[in-house]
Amino acid sequence: MPASLNEIKTKIASTKKTSQITGAMQMVSAAKLQKSESHAKNYQIYASKVRQVTVDLIAHDKGPSKNPMLLKRPLIKKKGYLVITSDRGLVGGYNANILKSVMSELMKEKDEESFSVMALGGMGADFFKARGIKVAYELRNLSDQPSFDEVRHIVSEAVDLYQAEEFDELYVCYNHHVNSLVSQVRMEKMLPISFDTVEETPSKAETLFEYEPDRDNILNQLLPQYAESMIYGSIVDAKTAEHAAGMAAMRTATDNAHNVINDLTIQYNRARQAAITQEITEIVAGAAAL
The missing domain is CATH 3.40.1380.10 (ATP synthase, F1 complex, gamma subunit)
Structure with a gap:
């Protein structure tokens, strides 16, 4: 069953927070390395x-x-x-x-x-x-x-x-x-x-x-x-x-998080487009019935 728009939005928000954490940890590790x-x-x-x-x-x-x-x-x-x-x-x-x-x-x-x-x-x-x-x-x-x-x-x-x-x-x-x-x-x-x-x-x-x-x-x-x-x-x-x-591990984690966000964004846009198309279809069908 396809995920709802709210579920996808929640996943995107949580993944963004994770990427912010891993990005900060990458910067800290880089400073420690130097x-x-x-x-x-x-x-x-x-x-x-x-x-x-x-x-x-x-x-x-x-x-x-x-x-x-x-x-x-x-x-x-x-x-x-x-x-x-x-x-x-x-x-x-x-x-x-x-x-x-x-x-x-x-x-x-x-x-x-x-x-x-x-x-x-x-x-x-x-x-x-x-x-x-x-x-x-x-x-x-x-x-x-x-x-x-x-x-x-x-x-x-x-x-x-x-x-x-x-x-x-x-x-x-x-x-x-x-x-x-x-x-x-x-x-x-x-x-x-x-x-x-x-x-x-x-x-x-x-x-x-x-x-x-x-x-x-x-x-x-x-x-x-x-x-x-x-x-x-x-x-x-x-x-x-x-x-x-x-x-290196935090950089990889951050890159993976960005990839997940991109995939979820595409999934969200497709689901939103499908929902809009479904609404238009229902409106047209209702108008035709009248």
Whole structure:
């Protein structure tokens, strides 16, 4: 049965209100994305300096390093996964993509004793709990541009658990921000810090730094900070991708709402034309009867 004119008008009005909401949310996400990209860019200045010093220390270390954060353990009995998601939905496939990839990795493990999951974001924590997977540590309700103080505990916890040999490898799983339309799922091994991920520096770089006390003592202090900076950088990157996904999802929702409004408007005009035609027919028929 065709919908009445009043029903169509009600649907058009409600859809317009929805499009106004999604349009506003798109603008908010765009503003958050701009701030997050600026925050990520500024953080890279600090991260590059820490990396420069660390690379110089590792690349010019005399002989094999004895630091446990650089040594690959002979037997990998347990892996740690730090999974970064959002605290809420309305971000398109942002959470689904990363959680699907993580679950694919966890299914390869023998049992739950062979991995440990830490969740940054409510969507990930609730996802794992709903499937009976124990979450060793969780952190919710991050700000739109999280400071290091906000995530210090979970970042330090991940590094401390590795140093305490609670797990033998640490993977950070997140969405890498490419641009406002594209993000890539990444599962990066953060610990142990590998020589394979460190570029060789020219020999003259060794003269750029003078160290006091010796390099081993500095490495003992620097490597945990370096690992923490890499993890925090992933969090900032993931948050930027989240804002981009939210903006794209709201733009798509707004466009869909406009399409629905156009279709309903056409339907309304056709129904109104049919009603007018019916009235004219009845009037003509009544006049003819007289």
